[in-house]
Amino acid sequence: MAPPTAEKTETSKPTTELSSNGNSNLSKVPGWMNEENFQSVLEESVPEYRKTLNFEVKETGGGGENYASVMMRVKTKVELQDGSTKDVAFMIKTVPEGEQGAAMVTMLGLFPKETLMYGKYLREFEETYRSVGKEVTFGPKFYKLKNDPGVEYVLLEDISPKGFKNVKRQDGLDTDHTKSVLKILAQLHAVSAVRFKQKGDYENSLMVSPFGEESRESLEAMMKPLLKILLKCFSKHKTGIKYLAKLKPIFDKTTEKYIEVGKLNLDDFNVIVHGDLWTNNIMFRHNDEGKREETILIDYQMSRFATPVVDLFYFLLSSPSLDIKVECFDEFIQYYHDNLVENLKLLNYPKKIPTLKQLRMDLMKYSFWSIATATGILAAVLLDPNENASMNNFFDENQEGIDFQTQLYSNPRYVKHLDIVLPWMDKMGFLDD
Template identity: 35%
Template sequence: MVQEKEDSAIEQIPAWLDQQIFEPFLDRDFPDLKQIKSFRLEPTAGKGENYTTIIMRANFELELNDGSYESTSYIAKILPNSGNRENVASWKVFDKERNTYGQYIPEFEQMYSDAGKKISFGPRYYESELELDEELIVLEDLGKRGFRNVKRQNGLDIQHTEATLEKLAQFHAASAVRFELKGAYPEEYNRNLCSGEDNFKEFRQAQVKAYVKAFPLYNASHLAKDVESYGSQAEDMFQAFAPKIEGEFRVLNHGDAWCNNFMYQYDEAGKLAEVYFVDLQMSRFSSPAQDLLYLILSSTQLELKIAKFDYLIKYYHGKLIESLKLLKYPKAVPSLRSLHQSIFVHGDWILPIVSILLPVVLLDGSDDANMDNLMDGDGAGDKFRNNMFKNPRTIIHQKEILPWAHRRGAFEVTK
């Protein structure tokens, strides 16, 4: 059984991702490099931890000119080998992530530096000068600096949630100021996934059908008709173009702001010291409501999601205003009331978050937890959805969220 798992991992490692690709980065990071003693690739993510791309760790043992030895590693993101490969390639997520890491994050960090504040948003990005036929993103391995994820099934506690919201506010503020100073972001930032056509309609229908079927477990049978009606006409928010609402405050959203895409570093006493963003493939220029709904509803502890929702929005707003003022935002800063109004306006995000993302976050890792099964219309897909929606963690979260979302008009058909 163990051998089968090892063989499966080996199959994910492509032959083209070889030592030569990383050599320019090693030369840059180790000017006194004598020779590479060993090179090894391994998958980084456990089962159920990544659905869009394959993430590999490139491990090196190095000998330096003075005779000493050093270990180092890099993170490499590549397209999946699965049936979803063509879809992912068409979404332009690699183009977007290269731009965000290579251009925008350095600009944002420089803006804060010029204002007298040191802020970092993510790992170092390594731009490859090789011409490749494959998609590739190479990043610093944050694990070398002690960064790690919070266990997603547990959710973020108040300390981690506030720290993440503060970093989001800083990122959002810089992106809004840059927009005013330098103009619009490229067209691909108008939506999360730049699909040429909607290939997800059958998936959404199957997902909503399975979700509503589980409503008796959530004490929500009385909401089934409303959710089913709403779901049957709702557009795919991941493919939707961001609406341009007159006077609305807009920012560059992380776009996939769930707990696995934030990494945390701690000081020697174990106190939270830093938050970094990873996986910036789905950024979209729109209201910050998207990131706020996404993070709070998918990734915070159950006792925070609803009871502390308004508090968390106010906390984020305070940090946003602080950063906008520091960076000399040239317009009137958004009010707390307007932010709440925007969260209502962008409430279309609630259904995909609670029916797709949240159950995935709460599910234990397994061989079945992958994009192919998530997208499957029957068979393996039905089994996967059944596991998601009957998961005891999902049940207790849905019991809290569904009545709240319904009271906010989240499933009201208005078109």
């Protein structure tokens, strides 16, 4: 039921702009996002860099694309030592405006965690695969500004000029694209599990659930209005009414459930999970014939050490197209497991490799993540672009918040998915408290 935090990079018309001549059409672009502050990044990222010819900042995305951050695209034209020019682009994300959004970001510790993932672990994981002769890329290149701007931010290479794009989230992924995500996810999970066995605990921010006991009060306050609207909307359509008797007792204990399933159990098979794996946080590159060639994950703000079930439910119930979401769920789980085993063996995992049976048992053990996905991220994924879509409106009890939450849960596209997903979840036993 928690909202997504996507950093979608390939979307709609920019709303703000700052160019190197100092003019801006709105004041949303922070003053520290300027040519001078990016000088060191350009020197680091561009071989033979000589000087900057043009510097432009634009806010990207629209309502429903970015929730836990404000995304900006930095476009530059630089001159090289030989006199030629080169276009270079970056994506930079900062804390969202508004009290509720900022509170959620702070509670979850999103920016320090993502900096740790991009700045340390993703590169370490890639090097681990490289050491066994396998090239794997887990994310865009990460940069730090030389001068600390005094605010939280994450600065990344913009990979869209290389041909990477998001798919339309409302349509969902086909089988090929879904399996490509499961493949790289299995690689991430495998290498992070191996690293844990070799070197021990990750930093505390990655070892502790953001939904811990200390977050109970704020989590309860934020979830209460959302759950009220959810129950109201569910009571107005046939499938929702049918399963309310099973869902309401679970909704009444939502905070307790988040705390319960968020606890790290070291007796389980645990990995670094992406934590927010939906279509806007996945980019694909295709060839001229439209065939997928490469898949890359972005936005590691919600990463932590946990059961892989977190990612599996979150991704498989939110992002594949409706015609394969339920029909191929078991096939996708087996495909993920096959790839997990292959990579654990490649990296010489020192412990017993988890069996498919064990993975299926963990899906049942942590089945609350299926409910959290179906009543949270899934609704956001299926909503059309909406300027009222923000982290604040997910939780606010003012009229704008109520209107947005009502749109989420009464959306005909969402109801259509529930007509398929809820009966399947019930059949699987995921709705049993």
